[in-house]
Amino acid sequence: MLLLILFLSVVHCYEEDYQTINIRINEELPLSTILFITPHNITYRLFDSGRNHNSFVDYNSSTGQIQLAHLLDREDLCLQHTCSCVHCQIIIELIEWQSPYRLLKLIINIDDINDHRPIFSSDIYQLNVMENIPYGYELPLESAYDADLEENSRINYELISLGEGPFEL
Numbered sequence: 001m002l003l004l005i006l007f008l009s010v011v012h013c014y015e016e017d018y019q020t021i022n023i024r025i026n027e028e029l030p031l032s033t034i035l036f037i038t039p040h041n042i043t044y045r046l047f048d049s050g051r052n053h054n055s056f057v058d059y060n061s062s063t064g065q066i067q068l069a070h071l072l073d074r075e076d077l078c079l080q081h082t083c084s085c086v087h088c089q090i091i092i093e094l095i096e097w098q099s100p101y102r103l104l105k106l107i108i109n110i111d112d113i114n115d116h117r118p119i120f121s122s123d124i125y126q127l128n129v130m131e132n133i134p135y136g137y138e139l140p141l142e143s144a145y146d147a148d149l150e151e152n153s154r155i156n157y158e159l160i161s162l163g164e165g166p167f168e169l
Contacts (some may be wrong), residue, residue, distance in 0.1 A: 019101035026113050029076040038064035044094040053090035074112045075147050114152040118144035
């Protein structure tokens with residue numbers, strides 16, 4: 001006869017039993033960057049609630065350090081719908097490993113940095129201009145694309161003289 005014993009550990013966390021900490025960082029930080037250090041007098045474990053992003057970090061319970069385990073590129077996170085693009089955030093959850101079980105929720109807010117260059121569809125854009133066009137005449141230009149977000153995606157154009165002859169954009 002086979003005797004099967006099953007131990008089921010149920011962890012109950014109520015809303016008043018958690019603490020939320022907001023952390024603001026720039027995207028593209030180097031791996032192993034320390035994001036947070038938990039208090040040394042409390043033992044925590046990463047808690048998988050199914051709605052967190054714990055795979056982005058490593059947690060060392062002996063030092064309390066939460067370190068970056070994967071590169072955080074804001075544009076990639078938004079493209080893959082990993083975060084809310086309005087506020088690019090990942091959520092890390094840790095549970096206090098003693099009774100009463102309390103949750104520590106770290107909300108990592110990821111700021112965009114200007115890490116992409118504007119790109120045109122081709123390297124050379126030829127524009128034909130008649131010699132007698134009036135001063136102030138506006139010419140249509142091809143638009144460039146910048147993968148950065150918000151203010152960092154703004155593109156300004158400037159004409160640069162090449163000396164004796166034509167100019168370049």
